[in-house]
Amino acid sequence: MSERHTPGSGEAPARTGVVRPYGDMTGDGMVQVSFTLPVRHDKRAEGAALQLAAKMGLAPALLVHAKAMGPDHTFFVVYGSVTHLVELDKVEVVERDFPLLPAKDVNATIKRTLRRPLVVVGACIGTDAHTVGIDAILNIKGFAGEKGLEYYSEITVVNLGAQVLVPELVEEARAHRADAVLVSQVVTQRDAHIANTTQMSAAFREAYPAGRVPLLIAGGPRFEEGSAGDLGVDRVFGKGTTPGEVASYLVHALCGPADSAPARARPPRPERKSA
Amino acid sequence: MRVTSTAARPAPPPRLELDEEVVRRARRLAERLGQPVVELARSHTTVSVERATLRLAGLAGADHERVPWVNHLVDAVRAQVGLEHGVTTPVWDALRRDEAPDLLTLAQKASAGGVTFRLPQGRGEATGARRAARAAVRPGLRRIDRQRAARDRLIARHGDPQRRPWIYLIVATGDIHEDIPQAQAAAREGADVIAVIRSTGQSLLDYVPEGATREGFAGTYATQENFRLMRAALDDVSKELGRYVRLTNYASGLCMPEIATLAGLERLDMMLNDSMYGILFRDINPIRTFVDQRFSRQVHARAGIIINTGEDNYLTTADAVEAAHTVTVSQLMNEFFGREAGLADWQLGLGHAFEINPDLEDSFRLELAHALLARQLFPDAPLKWMPPTKHMTGDIFRGYLLDGFFNLVGAMTGQSILLVGMMTEAVVTPFLSDRDLALQNVRYVQRAAGGLTEDFHPPRDGFIQTRARQVLSEAVDLLERITDEDSGATGVPLLEAIADGTFGLMKRPADRGKGLDGVARRAEDYDNPAITLLEEGAT
Numbered sequence: 001m002s003e004r005h006t007p008g009s010g011e012a013p014a015r016t017g018v019v020r021p022y023g024d025m026t027g028d029g030m031v032q033v034s035f036t037l038p039v040r041h042d043k044r045a046e047g048a049a050l051q052l053a054a055k056m057g058l059a060p061a062l063l064v065h066a067k068a069m070g071p072d073h074t075f076f077v078v079y080g081s082v083t084h085l086v087e088l089d090k091v092e093v094v095e096r097d098f099p100l101l102p103a104k105d106v107n108a109t110i111k112r113t114l115r116r117p118l119v120v121v122g123a124c125i126g127t128d129a130h131t132v133g134i135d136a137i138l139n140i141k142g143f144a145g146e147k148g149l150e151y152y153s154e155i156t157v158v159n160l161g162a163q164v165l166v167p168e169l170v171e172e173a174r175a176h177r178a179d180a181v182l183v184s185q186v187v188t189q190r191d192a193h194i195a196n197t198t199q200m201s202a203a204f205r206e207a208y209p210a211g212r213v214p215l216l217i218a219g220g221p222r223f224e225e226g227s228a229g230d231l232g233v234d235r236v237f238g239k240g241t242t243p244g245e246v247a248s249y250l251v252h253a254l255c256g257p258a259d260s261a262p263a264r265a266r267p268p269r270p271e272r273k274s275a
Numbered sequence: 276m277r278v279t280s281t282a283a284r285p286a287p288p289p290r291l292e293l294d295e296e297v298v299r300r301a302r303r304l305a306e307r308l309g310q311p312v313v314e315l316a317r318s319h320t321t322v323s324v325e326r327a328t329l330r331l332a333g334l335a336g337a338d339h340e341r342v343p344w345v346n347h348l349v350d351a352v353r354a355q356v357g358l359e360h361g362v363t364t365p366v367w368d369a370l371r372r373d374e375a376p377d378l379l380t381l382a383q384k385a386s387a388g389g390v391t392f393r394l395p396q397g398r399g400e401a402t403g404a405r406r407a408a409r410a411a412v413r414p415g416l417r418r419i420d421r422q423r424a425a426r427d428r429l430i431a432r433h434g435d436p437q438r439r440p441w442i443y444l445i446v447a448t449g450d451i452h453e454d455i456p457q458a459q460a461a462a463r464e465g466a467d468v469i470a471v472i473r474s475t476g477q478s479l480l481d482y483v484p485e486g487a488t489r490e491g492f493a494g495t496y497a498t499q500e501n502f503r504l505m506r507a508a509l510d511d512v513s514k515e516l517g518r519y520v521r522l523t524n525y526a527s528g529l530c531m532p533e534i535a536t537l538a539g540l541e542r543l544d545m546m547l548n549d550s551m552y553g554i555l556f557r558d559i560n561p562i563r564t565f566v567d568q569r570f571s572r573q574v575h576a577r578a579g580i581i582i583n584t585g586e587d588n589y590l591t592t593a594d595a596v597e598a599a600h601t602v603t604v605s606q607l608m609n610e611f612f613g614r615e616a617g618l619a620d621w622q623l624g625l626g627h628a629f630e631i632n633p634d635l636e637d638s639f640r641l642e643l644a645h646a647l648l649a650r651q652l653f654p655d656a657p658l659k660w661m662p663p664t665k666h667m668t669g670d671i672f673r674g675y676l677l678d679g680f681f682n683l684v685g686a687m688t689g690q691s692i693l694l695v696g697m698m699t700e701a702v703v704t705p706f707l708s709d710r711d712l713a714l715q716n717v718r719y720v721q722r723a724a725g726g727l728t729e730d731f732h733p734p735r736d737g738f739i740q741t742r743a744r745q746v747l748s749e750a751v752d753l754l755e756r757i758t759d760e761d762s763g764a765t766g767v768p769l770l771e772a773i774a775d776g777t778f779g780l781m782k783r784p785a786d787r788g789k790g791l792d793g794v795a796r797r798a799e800d801y802d803n804p805a806i807t808l809l810e811e812g813a814t
Contacts, residue, residue, distance in 0.1 A: 036708045067711075070460055075708040135476060140781055141556040145664065145700075147591075150558075150781065159558065161479075161789065 018085045029081035031058070036075045041068035049076040057083045096245075098252035103152055106247045110154035113255040114179075117156040120149055120250070121173045121214075122182040123164035126196040133219055134159065134184035137243050146242045155247065166196075166203045173214055174207070179254055180215040182246070185223070193220055194231065201232030215253055217246070291644075291651050291743045292735060297751060298652065304754035305607035311767040313615055316569040319562060320801065322481070322793035324570045325349045325362045327532035328805040330540075331415030332363075332408070334378050335499065337485040338386060344379060345533070346482050347386035355392040358795035361802045363408035364401065365392040371404060378411070394800075401800070409804035416577065416808055419539040423579040426519075426542055429510070433519045436467040438725065440660060440685055440693035442717060443523070444710065447472035449491035451501045455508045462512045462520045465714050468545060468692065470523040471505060473497050478528025478557050479789060483537065497524050497534055502541035521545055523583065526571045527553050529563070529790045535571035539578030545624060545692075546575060549585035550612045551605065554773060555781045556588055560788035561773055572616030573809040582618065583692070584609040587628035587661035589778065595630040595665075599645050600749035601778060602627050606649060607750070608769075610656070617809070620655035624692055628661035629681040637738070639680055644742035646688040647733070652747075660685045662696025674698040678713065682720035687727045693717065753777075 023030025033056070039045045046066050053061035058080030065077035101109070110118045122134045136143035138159045140150040150157045158176050160169065173181050183200055185193035197218045204213050216233040223236045235249060326345040337343045352362040366381065374390045375381035384390045395401040436442075444466035446457045458469045474491030477484075487504060488496040495501060502524065509520045521544035526535040531548070538546050548571055553559040575582055586602040586609075593601065606625045613623050627649045631638040649658055662681050667674045678696035685693045695713045697705045705713070733739035757772040765771060765785045776782040808814070 034708065036706065069707050069711050070463065073707055075711065135479065135557075139556065139558060141588075145667075 016089050018087055020085060021082055023081075029083070030079060031082050032077065032079050033058075034075065034077045036069060036073050038073050040072060041066060041074040045074045046076075049074070049078060053078045053080055059083055098249050100244060101248045101251060103147070103244070103247070106251050107152055107154040109251045109255050110152075114154075117154050118179050118250060118254060119156045119158070119176050120180045120182060121158045121160065121169070121176055121178040122184070123160035123169050123172075124162045124184045124186070125164050125166060125169060125200055126185070126192060133186055133221070134182065137182065137184075137219065137241070137246050142243050146244045148243045149247055151243075152247055155250070166200050169200065170203050170207045173204070178214045180217060180250055182217045182219065185218065185220040193218075193222060197223075197231045197233060205232070215250070217249075219246075291647050291733065291740050293648075293651060293744060293747060297744075297747055301603075301607055301652075301747065301751050301754060302611075304751065304758055305604075305611045307758055308754060308769050309608060309611040309615065312565050312769050313569065313612070315562060315767060315770075316566045318797055319566045320358060320361060320795055320797055320803065321532070321563055321566050321790070322346075322349050322353070322358065323530050323532045323567050323790075324803070324806075325352075325358065326530075327536040327570060327574070328361075328363060328412060328803055329366070329378070330533055330536050331805050332378060332411040333415060334382060336379070338383075341485055342386075343482050343485060344382035344386070348378075348382040351382075351385035351388075351390065352392050356394055357798075359798040360394060360800055361797075363412070363804055364404050364800075364802050365394060367407040367411065368393065368395040368400065368404040371400075371407060405802050405804065408802070409808070412804045412808065413814060415536075415540065416805070417814055419574070419578045420814060422539065422542040423577075426544065426579060429513065430519045433513045433517055436518055438721060440690045441467035441521070441657075442714070443468040443470060443659070443692050443694045444714075445470045445472055445694075447494045447704070449474065449493070449495055450489040451487050451495055451504055452489065454495055455505060458505060459508055459512045461710065462509065462516060464711065465718065466520065466695075467518070468521040468523055469505075469509060470545075470547075470694075471495055471497075471501070473525050478525075478553065478559075481529045481790065481793065483530050483533050497537075499537045499541060502537055502543060506542050523547065526575070526582075528557065529559060529567075529793070531564075531567040532570040532574070535574040535578075535580075538580060539574050542578075543580060545581045545583055546571075547585065548572065548575065548582040549588075549605075549626075550609050551773065551778060552585040552588060554783050554788065555778055558781075558783065558788050560791035560794065561770055561783055561785045563788070563790040563794050566794065568612065569616050570806065572613055572618055573806065576617035576619070576622065577809055577812075579622070581622050581624045581657055582613060583624040583659050584626045586626040587630070590628050590630035591665050595628070595632070596635065596641060599641075599746045600753055602645070603648065603652070603746060603750035604753050605778070606653065607754070610653065617812075620653070621657060623653065623656040624659045625649065625653055625656050626659045626661060629663050629677075629684060629696075630661075630665050633663075633666055633677055639684070640738055641742060642680075642684050643688065643733075644739040645746060646684050646690065647739065648743040648746055650688050650690070651743075657691035659692040659694065660690035661694050662700070664700050667696075667698075667700040667702075669702050671698040671702065674700060675712070675716065679716050679720060682717050683724055686720050686724045687731050689728050 020027050020029040021031045037048055039048055046063055049063055050061055061078050061080035063078055067075050069075050122138050124134055137148055138150060138157050139148045142148040149155045160172055185196055201216055217235045218231060218233045219237040221239040223238055225238055228236045326349050329345045329348060334345050349362050352365050356365050369390055369392055370381060375384050395404045442465055444461045446454050448454050454471055461469060472494035474494040474496045477496055484496045484498050486498060487500045488498055506522055509522050513520045523545040524543055526546040526548040550568060553564045554561045586605045589598055589601050609625055610623055629642050631641050663677050675698040681696050695717055697709050697713050699705055699709045757768055760768045760771050763771040770785045774784040
């Protein structure tokens with residue numbers, strides 16, 4: 001669901017045309033870079049750094065700092081004017097199709113729209129024992145400096161762990177009245193991740209009445225972006241996904257305002273006595 | 276470069292004027308809260324405690340599918356006679372009945388279902404099996420004792436770092452053979468302590484992987500062979516540098532007792548070992564954790580290993596100002612549990628961290644107050660001071676300044692172990708240059724301000740003293756609240772508090788969590804020769 005931003009002519013002048021980096025004067029093109037080369041610090045090393053700077057398009061380049069990092073490496077700081085131009089009308093961005101929300105807003109949105117905690121059931125299915133991915137997303141410890149979904153006061157997490165069989169997963173999802181089911185697949189031998197995920201989504205469609213299937217999410221380092229449809233799931237998350245992205249997506253998909261298209265129509269459910 | 280005498284031997288840190296009665300009260304409450312948990316630990320065992328005991332008896336290695344023999348043997352005994360008597364009595368009874376010529380063969384036969392285990396019949400047989408088990412475990416403890424003596428000898432030969440805090444650096448490539456040159460380089464650059472971060476998810480494995488490993492996720496598996504390889508490499512570099520470089524790993528997760536044992540056998544010097552981290556952050560069953568932890572700490576005590584506790588983690592989930600007192604409470608609990616398990620104060624590397632939001636007015640003064648409080652409450656503990664992570668944004672320039680202030684608090688308050696902060700925290704795995712810049716930052720602050728402990732005296736009833744007292748009194752209030760808690764289903768107030776989400780906002784009931792199925796209540800005739808020898812201090 002990428003969207004291409006090609007600013008029209010009506011926009012402010014800075015959004016079109018050509019710009020260069022700004023040091024202290026328009027058009028000076030000045031940038032600063034630092035890097036390490038695996039060479040001993042001497043005159044030649046400094047020459048090597050300047051050669052790299054030239055190839056990076058820095059002309060003139062100014063080597064302002066060089067320091068040995070042990071016997072075999074040298075660290076450099078280089079300033080210079082880049083010869084490259086930034087053509088603003090050729091800038092392309094792939095936008096995430098849902099906004100990234102801070103935990104506070106995720107909780108507030110769930111509270112406001114669902115008026116009960118959002119229930120997430122997670123598991124590694126099939127023979128996969130790699131809970132690294134699912135734990136990074138679900139456990140409070142989290143991943144990449146972001147806390148996992150357990151940290152969210154309005155999300156109830158049921159982490160079933162490793163090697164969960166599909167029927168068991170369906171049963172647990174039912175028992176906990178899951179709003180969303182997250183499955184993680186790390187092992188990709190003989191495309192096990194694809195087979196397991198398709199089997200899982202089929203089982204859910206069979207077990208639930210149409211339109212009542214929980215939101216199905218598959219995650220793992222080897223899933224292709226955009227393969228959700230083929231796998232029968234609502235969303236696929238790849239390598240490097242953080243808990244915050246997943247939480248934001250859950251809110252987007254399950255708690256969207258009535259007028260926003262992507263939110264799936266979900267029948268209201270009776271309030272439960274306890275979470 | 277001259278090193279001034281003050282930098283080499285920092286003056287005692289400046290005093291806060293705390294009410295000694297409040298301090299005593301805090302410790303009494305921690306003891307009252309901890310004692311029922313100790314009783315719980317003494318009345319249960321776990322699969323991992325039993326496996327660790329077999330490891331002390333020399334059972335090592337794994338089958339062709341890399342399932343360790345200790346797992347096979349414990350599972351087999353458990354299936355036939357249960358865990359509650361301890362596995363050693365049935366195991367050595369089977370050996371005495373010539374079910375197999377030795378322990379390894381017994382484990383191999385048992386894994387194929389070829390051994391009948393039983394509880395020995397009659398007093399004589401039971402005593403015989405127990406005596407044999409004790410004799411078998413003894414060499415493992417002797418090896419731990421020898422490793423401790425070797426450490427003392429090497430420290431005497433190479434010397435300790437000249438200054439405090441010790442500089443603690445992390446390596447984590449996933450490949451032990453890559454970790455080794457990186458660790459040696461870090462030591463040459465000035466690291467006094469090398470920590471090898473474990474592969475993500477190892478804490479939830481219910482077995483210890485075997486052998487030298489070359490692939491991990493964001494870290495390297497803790498295995499006996501990896502421990503041995505890294506310690507040998509650091510011994511080489513210690514000799515080269517004329518300074519004993521310490522090695523750290525993680526005794527946490529489902530295999531905590533086994534990893535503690537392997538650390539003792541392979542002469543690791545420090546181990547991360549927190550009383551509640553696994554419960555709160557890894558959803559490991561609370562009883563499993565407390566039972567495993569007591570055994571681990573008994574081994575660490577014996578091995579002369581310094582533990583590092585994980586209070587910094589609370590501040591990454593909760594606000595570092597509002598939750599400052601939970602750090603103090605956790606430190607007091609870790610101290611109680613540590614001492615109870617036999618650790619001396621010099622082995623209690625209690626943790627805390629520089630995690631206050633830098634946009635907050637007076638954040639640096641608050642950090643100083645909190646760091647001084649920890650320093651003064653635990654004067655003989657080698658406190659571990661952890662760098663900012665939560666407020667590292669990717670703006671590396673600002674991050675570098677923040678790390679400088681973190682280093683300054685460390686220097687001004689006499690911290691003992693300083694985990695070096697990286698400006699690329701939360702951005703990338705540190706570059707070679709990031710580490711060098713970070714060490715320059717530490718060294719600059721140590722040289723420029725290491726002697727400040729001599730000049731810096733927070734004025735009486737000033738901001739710092741007042742804040743420290745406030746945190747201490749909030750800690751006492753929290754301890755009181757937990758102690759008064761209805762002791763509920765478990766009869767243990769601390770477990771009820773953990774179940775309610777008092778710590779780190781996580782609710783962890785005692786009958787839930789990972790590893791619960793590996794816990795058993797000890798029977799009357801439970802025997803564990805390792806625990807007996809550890810508690811007696813005997814060999």
